Amino acid sequence: MKSLLKFFSLWVVLLTLLVQPVYSEKLNPAVLYELGRKAQLTDNLPGAIEFYRAALELNPVFLQPMIGLAESFFSLEEYEEALKYVKQAKKYDRFNLRLNTLEGRIRIGLNDIEGARSQFQEVLKKEPNNLETRFGLAELDIASGKTRSAAVKYMETLEAAPQNRRALLSLALLHEAEGNISASSTYIELALKYHGSDAQVNLEAGRIALSRGELPRAEKYLLTAIALDSDLIEARRNLAYVFLKSDRSSKAASVLEELINRNREDVLSWFMLGLAFERLGETLKAINSLSRALRVRPDDEVSRIAMENIALAKLPLDDKIRKNFSDYHLKQGSLLEDKNLLDKALYEYRRSLRLNPESKKARLAYAEIFRTRGFITKFSKELEVLKSLGYTDNIIQDSLEATRGKRYDQVSVEWGIDQYAVEKDMLKLGVYTLIPANREIHPTVGEISSHYFIDMLQKEERFDIVNREIAITSFKQAFRASRELDIDYFIILSCQESERSFSIWADLFLGGTGARLNTMHIFRTANDRVRNAFLKLASKVEELFPLRARLLTREFDRGVVDLGRLSGVKEEDNFIIIKKGKLRLKNDSIGFLFAESDVLGEFTVTRTDENLSEGIIIKKSFFDRINQGDILIAPPPTDESGMEEEEERDQGLLYRLFALFKPKS
Template sequence: MYLSCGVIPSLHVYLSGHRGKGKSMKGLLCVYYGALCSIVFAQTGVQLYEAGRKAHVQEDWHAAIEFYQEALKKNASYNLAYRGLAECFYALGEYDQALHHVRKAQKLMAQDLSLEKLCAFSLVGQGELDQARSLFEEILARYPNDVDARFGLAEIEVSKGRLSSARLLYQAALERQAENRKALLSLALISYEAGHYPRALTYVERALQYHGDNAQVHFFAAYLATLRAHYEDAERYLERALHIKSAYPRARALLSAVLYARGAYERAVAQCDQRIRADRTQVDAWYVKTLSLLKLGKHTEALATAKVGLTVDPRDDLMRILLEEIAIVHLEYEDEYRMQLARFHTQKADGFARRNMSRQALDEYRRALKVYPYDGAAREAYARLLLRFGYPERSLEQLKFLQSIGKSSARINDAVEAYEKTHARSIKNRWRVDALYLDKAHLSISLFYHPDPANALHPEAERFFLTQVQDSFAYNRRLKVTGYSARSHSYREAFRTAREAGDDYFALITMQEHGQDLRVRLELYVASTGSRAHTFDAYRSGNDRYQSVLRRIMQMLNDRLPIMGTVVRRHQSEAVIDLGTQDAELQGKSLEVVKRRAVSVLKEGVGLAYRREDVLGHFTVTKVSEDMSEGVLRRVGYYDHISVGDAVICEPRLPDSSATTSDTFVHDGAMGMLLALLRSIR
């Protein structure tokens, strides 16, 4: 509450001269406390509403909501307070609450045009597009020149992915109001999304010409400049925006990211410190400060900063990943803090396991053991889970590791002994092949990332996503994966690096993040030609979105990549190949055997290429283990040319008509990010 009196200072002065007066002192305290309360509660509904409007204008939505609610306690029929609440909840993206308060206001202010429009906009936010369209069209029938109704119809078109139609509606609004700020900035954003940067720049320049004294215009000019990595221009626009409006958190956040991208790490730290002083709960400020300190070589200070950042928001996945990566690189294996960090993933994995979400549990145990490899309980639980998946040899490896570091038990020793007796006649023992030393990686992929320069929340999030993808691939032995996480790469740099390394494919990871929304794209290219093989898109929103997107991308990629093995051993018509249950469903299948070095990846698309005359025979699987399969060979033609080292093709995959694999709601997510930007224009 706002207090316009000197009660508290007066009380302090009075008490300083009356210490130790016993009961009389308590009585005086009660009197002054009562006076203080009477002043607070003496504010009228109008005064509370005015305080709310002041916070509203400053875009302090939460404070404004509190004042409006207090005003309604004074006067339950205060229509302006209901309108203010609706506008604030709309700005926060709480469209159901916005609609609730709009309808309350409409009961008190029937036929109010602004409330009708706010109702329709809230319906768009809730996805009730047909109902919203009807309302906007009714408004236009009564008021043909209403630009807000056209903005609403444009948002509906954007929601459906029809950017050309949306652009026409914004242009129609601009024809009626040639200097309309929202129309100009919206057209700039839509033009950029559609790939027309020169057109976007034209609209921005017009907005700056007409509204050069508006901080938001400079912010969006900086945002578009940042997307093009024009950091000097972006910094200039942001400095101007902050000169016009010093309390502009979004502009200061973007400025921190721009300074980091420019390599001005000391200045980025200073900006982050300024943001933290204003509001310690801004976790992205702690994140960017940590990154900047790492670049400055201040690892101890970076670790301390990241620790605080994670306490500010323990749900921030990127803040946690950043802290864990610092701990992995700069702390000893047995450091107690690494054990504390790993406990988060262990507890999460235990919860997934109890709910029979085994795949998620597997991922969390793996992350826990990456952070702290000596967690005996986590490794034993991980071994049990591997056994449940049907991977006894992998499970045995984990138990033997526990024995090697002195964290075994009678139960573990008995399990190891029992497994070794049970599998005395396993494929590896019969053929005397140690699967641990098999070179199963017959396809190679280089991983690169290209950052979203306008991501003020988590700059370089793509780099950490790349390391997570690389860690996940470490458990897929049929692929050789090399991650280039030291710096970002353009397509040209990635192509040259992968081609010179002799890899089969290279992948470029990009990311878009806005609030709670996350979209990740992995574009796979053929390293020999540079042609696009396939694009994988995934979108998630809310908590745990990074791990969820990671799992989805990995699933799509593994499902798409071709599967190839080799003949490892042969005795007459019997043979062993280096494909097992870890790689594919093989039991009873007949696989083609192709002359060694005669198989290559397709020059375009995802798949394998070889000539029919290079097919030497077929291999029929009779017995399967985790990494190897046993079976019978059948030659093609009169002579038997099959030998150890020849390729075995499992379901050769040819490119289909689709060049992209994505979630069904990726498109909606991408449009949702654009909509959020459009709605933020005021």
């Protein structure tokens, strides 16, 4: 209660001061600065920024608020703003080496590696043993992908100062990120030994225990952190996460509601409250809490995905809430289509239809992209869906009439096959997220985004997604489930998010043996980074697997297979024909195995339809053993590495290390 009153009193004082006349004695820049400092030290960064800005309005050359603004924006990962204020501060205090170190850290956040190095070297020329700068150099190594070099620098700090809190915590986090649990435990235990009465140390110990699933230990450390510093918001939020993970959702909701009462703009607490209400079976309260998070931060993709996942799972098809969510994606799709970003627009329209399958506008927009790309039958099929839903206006009827004359020479028409009614052979695919490997801002982001990814993969008929559970704690758990479910391949995802970036690691394994076949890494920044990262991953997964078709029918040396232009098949493409039932998965790479004696012939595409292709059959032997139902495969991809190294820096680890940076009181 005392902390709550303290928080509101800061804002009351600010509002009171801002409405008083300029000549009032209470409008003292020094007073405003002190209020800002108090807000900053209690992690009320928006409040700190307001106080500091108010102080600068009254005294534009007041150095300390400039530094406070640089530090606060740095903590919020608003690096451009932070750089602006640290540069401004350096104009008035050119010899303050602390500002060089701060600017170096800011430039790491901006990925200006050489600029950061220059700032740190400037300090070390004058103070070779400056600890803060050495920490900055270690962070620079991590930003450059040199974690071993960073560890050496932290160790050198410990040689000079064996009990240094920052070095011990940094080493604990670094080893935890690398999966070296033993080393991480050693350093966190040393930090607790020397700094057991430090709230930040107990917070980090609690976070590490929580990430390992050691919930009683995590709860103990977090309660200690709160007892030592009742204003440590992160400790309370992590405690709520412990309650969520240990099926105490009511207690989690109580903690989160208290945090929200302190700060109605606390996006993460609103988000987590939504998760708590979902687990309590309070669907509408869950959606309302997540929508409040979006009101505070409209670009919070994870909150939106979580909210939509709940709607898809819990609300009936005709619910007004689902229709509202659908309209959002319809609008997004239209904006993307206007920019000619048709793949992304198509996804947005598809997501809109997932939420509201009866939306006339969404289905027309979805169908129109196929028409634009020349897939007339697909376009007409979508219009037929609208007709079956009772939409019989002139637009639909006229469009259907216009398409009939354009389909007379299609493969499907000539052979009398409904190309969109053909049941295709699919690969059985499992999708999991490894909980300990996710480095989150939003708790459970791995599980939430995995559902989102599955939704993307199911747009085609190539994959049958088979899952018993999505969130796992070990590889063994995924492998066992895959064996029991007779899955062909399974993917284990891990996500890493910061305020400005989103990364996905996806490992592809063979279901039968558990052999790792491929690793993909996707990194995205800027708006819509979660959507764009998963769209890229879905595309890469689809590209990994060689095409597989089935011979539907034949007449002499002509035949039809169940792949067409929608799958990228074109005239003169060649396929090998394998005897039905004789195709097996490779056990050491992506692809298929078959005996040479089971190769029956070749198929060369002569005409393509949207979902079918016609071609010439060339038998291998004198006797024609090729029958309906035999399998055709395309040559495997030339590049099976699948590794996408768009970014080496460990954003999640950097975010945690930056969070250790605290201004001195």
